[in-house]
Amino acid sequence: MKKLKKIAEHTYELPKEGKMKVPGRIFISDKMVIEEDALKQVANVAHLQGILDYSIGLADMHVGYGFPIGGVAAFNLKKGVISPGGVGYDINCSVRLLKTSLTKKDILKKQKEVMEALYRKVPSGLGRGSKFQITKEELKKVLKGGAKYMVEKGYGVKEDYLHTEEEGCMEKADAEKVSERAIKRGIGQLGTLGAGNHFLEVQYVDEIFDEKIAKVFGLKKDQVTIMIHCGSRGLGHQVASDYIKKMEEKYGFKNLPDRELINAPITSQLGKEYFSAMSAAANFAFANKQLITHWIREEIKYLFPNAKIDVLYDVCHNIAKFEENIINGKKEIICIHRKGATRSFGPGRKEIPKDYRKVGQPVLIPGSMGTSSYLLVGTKKAEELTFGSTVHGAGRVQSRSSALKKFQGEKVKAELTSKGIEVKSGSLKSLAEESPQVYKDIEEVIKVVCDIGINKKIARLKPLVVIKG
Amino acid sequence: MKKFKFLEHTADIKFQAFGKNIEEAFENSALAMFTSMFEGKVNKKKSFKINVKGKDFENLLYNFLEELLFLFDSEKFFLANIKNIKIDKENFKLDAEVFGDDTENYEIHLDVKAITYNEMFVKEKKDNWVTQVVLDV
Secondary structure, three states: OOOOEEEEOOEEEEOOOOOOOOOEEEEOOOOOOOOHHHHHHHHHHOOOOOEOOOEEEEEEEEOOOOOOEEEEEEEEOOOOEEOHHHOOOOOOOEEEEEEEEEEHHHHHHOHHHHHHHHHHHOOOOOOOOOOOOOOHHHHHHHHHHHHHHHHHOOOOOHHHHHOOHHHHOOOOOOHHHOOHHHHHHHOOOOOOOOOOOOEEEEEEEEEEOOHHHHHHHOOOOOEEEEEEEEOOHHHHHHHHHHHHHHHHHHHOOOOOOOHHHOOEEOOOHHHHHHHHHHHHHHHHHHHHHHHHHHHHHHHHHHHOOOOOEEEEEEEEOEEEEEEEEEEOOEEEEEEEEEEOOEEOEOOOOOOOOHHHOOOOOEEEEOOOOOOOEEEEEEEHHHHHHOOOEEOOOOOEOOOHHHHHHHOOHHHHHHHHHHOOOEEEEOOHHHHHHOOHHHEOOHHHHHHHHHHOOOEEEEEEEEEEEEEEO | OOOEEEEOOOOOEEEEEEEOOHHHHHHHHHHHHHHHHOOOOOOOOEEEEEEEEOOOHHHHHHHHHHHHHHHHHHHOEEEEEEEEEEEEOOOOEEEEEEEEEEHHHOOOOOOOOEEEEEEEEEEEOOOOEEEEEEEEO
16 A cells, blocks of 8 residues: 555545556545555546546445445546446445334334344345336336336335435436346346345434434434345346446457446447436336335334334435536536445535435445444535545455355354344345454444545434345 | 365455366356355256357356346246357357256345456366356345
8 A cells, every 4th residue: 555645634645657547536544454456446447538536435445346346436528438337237226214203112122023024025036036026118117217106106105206316216217228138137126125235224323413414304312214225136237237248349448457447438329328228227226225115114004003104315326427516616517436435415405305405415324234324414525525425335345255254144143133133134144244244344434434524424323123135 | 176166355256167178167157156146956947048159258158157147037047057068169159058946946145246357267278177257246
């Protein structure tokens, strides 16, 4: 890491070298260990055409496909490129937070029942698919309309999608740009969590750090929240694969430092097609969480007939978008790539739901399994420093194979139970693979983003029930 | 000879597969991919004939594994073994018959999202073939 130059607290520059068009900018604390390969990926991204200001690595960064996870890059619309590697395979892997009228006490009385009911109702879908079967024509409508379409079909209320990034629907989505293969992979998977780090968690508000803003978001101490973390499943994965191949055929990778940075000019036909297909996959993910929200409501209301469940907010973690930002002192629409990163807009932005607009956008940061998650708020500083972006989670530090050698699913489960957390998973192996110790310390990640001012801490959420794929 | 071995990778799955010829190395690559999702005996209750094309060996391996992943998601197919695998080394074409069972009968613990070109190679060594693949999970 000798190349890194400290320029401010938790802020380092990766100087411009060789054919890098801009420097890199890394936001980490001295305590964090960074993989050399992830730094190299930040530098590689800086080679891309039309990149603005600097290539960013956030506090949760680790090695990804082409771009690092925890990576952010913005591009000029005329000169810049769009890259599937800058979005990731799991397009719109994202987090939705529900707030309920229940308290911790209510859940503790029926903790196991809640776990069993949610586990039964919300499948991981791994190897089993979804019980929600739809026709190809309907799926195409889902791809076009996202969460909004699901609500129109009766799976939720208008307030759900109004409290979702992009109001639960990327407008440029075009189902015709999604391949037959992608549709076949995804058609049986709507309403499923998937595996890996995806989960469903019943939590309670353990601590409030900002009473005023927490009140605006409708949260108080001991209140129960439910967090859903999932993405666009096989459909999104196939869209990414398809366009990586198409872009490679059309543009090749000769001038790139890494084959995985394959891209297309934003203004090109293929660039536009990828954006339309990616938007469709993003809508699949929005619809996926909408359907899961509907099922959660059914189950919770069965167990607690008077419970009220609202969407607090829903944020994208893997996405490319067109957003306004200040570049060289002037307003400009940029093409932002957030890969394992969250939008973090400050007060006043029109993209923020009206009822939150005065205080800023809610930012949802899930912890690793069994640890705390955080509700933060975006800031103007984030718009200045990171193109309105922040971290997405703790960030993995250990491989699955070493996790399997070190941890046993049974023990991980027992440890969580001893902490008062009920956990249920389709497989014990996946519990070992996702053991909390394989992730960075979420507290340190949160400290960095709050210290540099790209977020403000609002509330800490602790798990009571964890459902894993 | 070992069929395959898994290597360290922070977030994803990385493996090398071996074979006395390219066909066997490809077959073992497919078995490695499915082993990362579930380890154990898999029955042979259904089969598919597949043929894929590529532009080079890596591209052919990518397309072969992606075809199996496609069958996994769309046909709920879990691979047990492969028969009559033939690779046309000049034209980068592959034909094979794959046997396996319904995914629902197994406790799958990992979701393979995609095959990647990350560190991928297909190499002919002195007396065997070796492939290396990183799966995005």
